[in-house]
Amino acid sequence: MSDLLVVGSVALDSVKTPFGQGTEVLGGSATYFSYAASFFTQVRLVAVGGEDFPVEHLDLLRERQVDLTGLQRAQGRTFRWTGEYGYDLNEAKTLDTQLNVFADFSPHLPEHYRRPNFLFLANIDPRLQLEVVRQVERPRLVAMDTMNFWITGKRQALERTMGEVDALIINDGEARQLTQEPNLVKAAEAVLALGPKLVVIKRGEYGALLFAYGNFFFAPAFPLASVLDPTGAGDSFAGGFMGALARAGDIDEASLRRAVVYGSVMASFAVEDFSLRRLTRLRPEEIEERYKAFQDMVTFA
Amino acid sequence: MSDLLVVGSVALDSVKTPFGQGTEVLGGSATYFSYAASFFTQVRLVAVGGEDFPVEHLDLLRERQVDLTGLQRAQGRTFRWTGEYGYDLNEAKTLDTQLNVFADFSPHLPEHYRRPNFLFLANIDPRLQLEVVRQVERPRLVAMDTMNFWITGKRQALERTMGEVDALIINDGEARQLTQEPNLVKAAEAVLALGPKLVVIKRGEYGALLFAYGNFFFAPAFPLASVLDPTGAGDSFAGGFMGALARAGDIDEASLRRAVVYGSVMASFAVEDFSLRRLTRLRPEEIEERYKAFQDMVTFA
Numbered sequence: 001m002s003d004l005l006v007v008g009s010v011a012l013d014s015v016k017t018p019f020g021q022g023t024e025v026l027g028g029s030a031t032y033f034s035y036a037a038s039f040f041t042q043v044r045l046v047a048v049g050g051e052d053f054p055v056e057h058l059d060l061l062r063e064r065q066v067d068l069t070g071l072q073r074a075q076g077r078t079f080r081w082t083g084e085y086g087y088d089l090n091e092a093k094t095l096d097t098q099l100n101v102f103a104d105f106s107p108h109l110p111e112h113y114r115r116p117n118f119l120f121l122a123n124i125d126p127r128l129q130l131e132v133v134r135q136v137e138r139p140r141l142v143a144m145d146t147m148n149f150w151i152t153g154k155r156q157a158l159e160r161t162m163g164e165v166d167a168l169i170i171n172d173g174e175a176r177q178l179t180q181e182p183n184l185v186k187a188a189e190a191v192l193a194l195g196p197k198l199v200v201i202k203r204g205e206y207g208a209l210l211f212a213y214g215n216f217f218f219a220p221a222f223p224l225a226s227v228l229d230p231t232g233a234g235d236s237f238a239g240g241f242m243g244a245l246a247r248a249g250d251i252d253e254a255s256l257r258r259a260v261v262y263g264s265v266m267a268s269f270a271v272e273d274f275s276l277r278r279l280t281r282l283r284p285e286e287i288e289e290r291y292k293a294f295q296d297m298v299t300f301a
Numbered sequence: 302m303s304d305l306l307v308v309g310s311v312a313l314d315s316v317k318t319p320f321g322q323g324t325e326v327l328g329g330s331a332t333y334f335s336y337a338a339s340f341f342t343q344v345r346l347v348a349v350g351g352e353d354f355p356v357e358h359l360d361l362l363r364e365r366q367v368d369l370t371g372l373q374r375a376q377g378r379t380f381r382w383t384g385e386y387g388y389d390l391n392e393a394k395t396l397d398t399q400l401n402v403f404a405d406f407s408p409h410l411p412e413h414y415r416r417p418n419f420l421f422l423a424n425i426d427p428r429l430q431l432e433v434v435r436q437v438e439r440p441r442l443v444a445m446d447t448m449n450f451w452i453t454g455k456r457q458a459l460e461r462t463m464g465e466v467d468a469l470i471i472n473d474g475e476a477r478q479l480t481q482e483p484n485l486v487k488a489a490e491a492v493l494a495l496g497p498k499l500v501v502i503k504r505g506e507y508g509a510l511l512f513a514y515g516n517f518f519f520a521p522a523f524p525l526a527s528v529l530d531p532t533g534a535g536d537s538f539a540g541g542f543m544g545a546l547a548r549a550g551d552i553d554e555a556s557l558r559r560a561v562v563y564g565s566v567m568a569s570f571a572v573e574d575f576s577l578r579r580l581t582r583l584r585p586e587e588i589e590e591r592y593k594a595f596q597d598m599v600t601f602a
Contacts (some may be wrong), residue, residue, distance in 0.1 A: 217520035300558040
C-alpha cells in the first residue's frame with residue numbers, strides 16, 4: 001500500500017441548502033479529501049487550523065488513522081466559508097470567505113512526509129501548492145485541484161504549478177474557464193497542453209470524465225433520491241480517486257478508471273448528509289456495494 | 302424485423318449556431334427520427350407537409366426505404382421553426398414557430414399502418430398523439446416525446462396520452478417541469494406514476510439515462526471535438542432507440558440498454574453537421590464502430 005499526502009484546507013463551514021443547514025460545521029478540502037481517502041490508504045495531511053479549531057474534529061480524522069503531524073495550529077481564527085445552494089444543487093453560491101489563518105500559511109512538511117507515493121494539492125493558492133511540490137521527492141503521481149478564484153486571480157502562479165503536476169482534477173465550468181474552450185473535448189486537450197498528462201473533469205450530478213492515455217472514460221453520478229448537501233463532493237471525489245490509486249499503487253488506464261468510479265462512490269456518500277456526517281457512518285463494505293452498483297448502471301452488451 | 306411507425310413533424314428549419322447557419326433546411330421531429338431509425342428497421346411515417354415542401358426531401362427519405370404513404374400534403378405552407386444556439390449548445394432559443402399546415406392536421410393512418418410492432422409519437426400536440434394511438438392495434442411498445450409547450454399549455458391532454466403509452470422519452474428539464482420534482486430519481490419515479498412503464502431522460506451533452514424494471518442505466522454523450530448544430534439530436538436519439546428496439550424485436554432490459562446506446566450513437570452523428578447532412582453521409586459500419594467506442598468509454602473492471 002502506498003501512502004498519500006494532501007495539502008489543503010481545514011475549515012468551519014456554514015451551509016444552507018433547501019433541505020437544511022449547518023453552522024460552523026467541519027469542512028475544508030483537506031478534511032473531506034483525507035476522510036474519504038482514509039478508506040483506501042494511509043493519508044498524511046498538511047493544513048493549518050486556528051486556535052478555535054475544535055479538538056474533536058481532529059479525533060475524527062485520527063480515528064481514521066490520518067497522520068496529522070503536518071497540521072499546523074496558528075494564532076488566529078480558522079478558515080471559514082459560508083455558502084448556499086438552491087434546488088439546482090450543482091453550484092454553490094459563496095456568501096462569505098474568511099481566509100483567517102490561511103492568509104499567512106506557509107506549508108512546511110515534516111521529514112517523514114517528504115517521500116509520498118501519491119500527492120494531492122487540494123484547492124488552495126497555487127503558490128502554496130507549488131511550495132509543497134518543491135518539498136517532496138518525485139512521487140508516483142501528483143494531482144491538483146483549483147477553482148475560478150485562482151484561474152482569474154493568480155493565472156501565472158497557477159500555470160507554473162500546473163506545469164509540475166501529472167493530473168488536474170477540476171469541474172467542467174472551471175475547465176472551460178481555464179482553457180477558454182466551450183467544447184469539453186478541446187478543453188481537455190488544452191489542459192494537457194498546460195502540463196498535466198491526465199485530466200479528470202467533475203460534472204456534479206452528471207458524473208465525471210477522465211481523459212488519459214488518449215482515451216475518454218465516463219462515469220455517471222450515482223442517482224440519489226435525496227441529496228442534502230453537495231459541499232465537499234468534489235474533495236470526497238478526489239479523496240476516493242487518489243485513495244484508490246494509492247491502494248492500487250498503479251496509474252495504468254484500468255487503475256485510473258477504477259479510481260474515477262471510487263471517486264464517484266465517495267462523492268455520492270458525502271452528499272447524503274451535511275458536513276462529513278455520512279462519511280463518518282460509512283462502512284467499507286458499503287463502498288464496495290456502491291462500486292458494484294455503478295458497474296450495474298453502465299453495463300450493456 | 303419489426304416495423305416502426307412514427308407520427309411527428311416535417312419542417313423547414315432556420316437555425317443559427319456559433320459555427321454556421323442554415324436557412325429553411327430540412328427538419329422536423331418525424332424527419333430526423335425516420336432517417337435515424339431507417340438504419341435499423343422498416344419505418345413508416347405519418348406527418349403533414351405543405352404545398353411548398355421540396356420534393357427532393359422526400360427522395361432523401363425514400364432512399365432510406367421510409368414508407369411515406371402516411372405523409373399528407375395539405376394546402377398551405379409547411380411547418381417552420383426558427384431557432385438559435387449559443388456556445389452552450391444544450392438549449393435552443395426558439396425565435397419563431399409557424400405551425401402552418403400543422404394547425405389543422407388530423408392524422409389518418411393508411412390501412413397497412415395500423416398494426417405496427419413499435420410506435421413513436423414524436424413531439425406534437427398530445428391530442429394528435431392520442432388520435433394515432435387510438436388508430437393502431439396494440440403494438441409491442443408505444444413511446445412518446447413531448448416538450449415544455451405542451452406540459453404547460455395542454456397538461457390534461459398530455460396526461461391522457463401519457464396514460465396510454467409504455468415509454469416517455471424527454472429531456473431532463475422537461476422531466477423536472479412535468480413532475481415538479483427537482484431530484485431526477487424522484488422525477489423518474491413520478492413519470493412512472495403517470496402511466497409509462499419506462500422513461501428515458503435525455504441530458505444533451507451529458508448523455509441519457511433509462512429507468513426501467515426498477516433499475517437505472519446511464520449512457521454518456523459521445524465526446525465530439527466539433528458540434529455544428531444540435532437540432533434534431535433528441536429526435537435522432539429517439540430514432541436510434543426505437544429503431545434498435547424494433548430490430549431486436551424485444552423490450553427486455555438488455556435490449557433497452559443497447560437501444561439507449563444506439564440512440565446516443567445516432568444523436569452524436571446528427572449534431573456533427575447542419576440539418577440531416579451528417580446522417581445522409583452515414584455508413585452503417587460507422588454506427589457499429591461508434592457503438593463499440595461507447596462501450597470502450599464506460600468499461601471498467
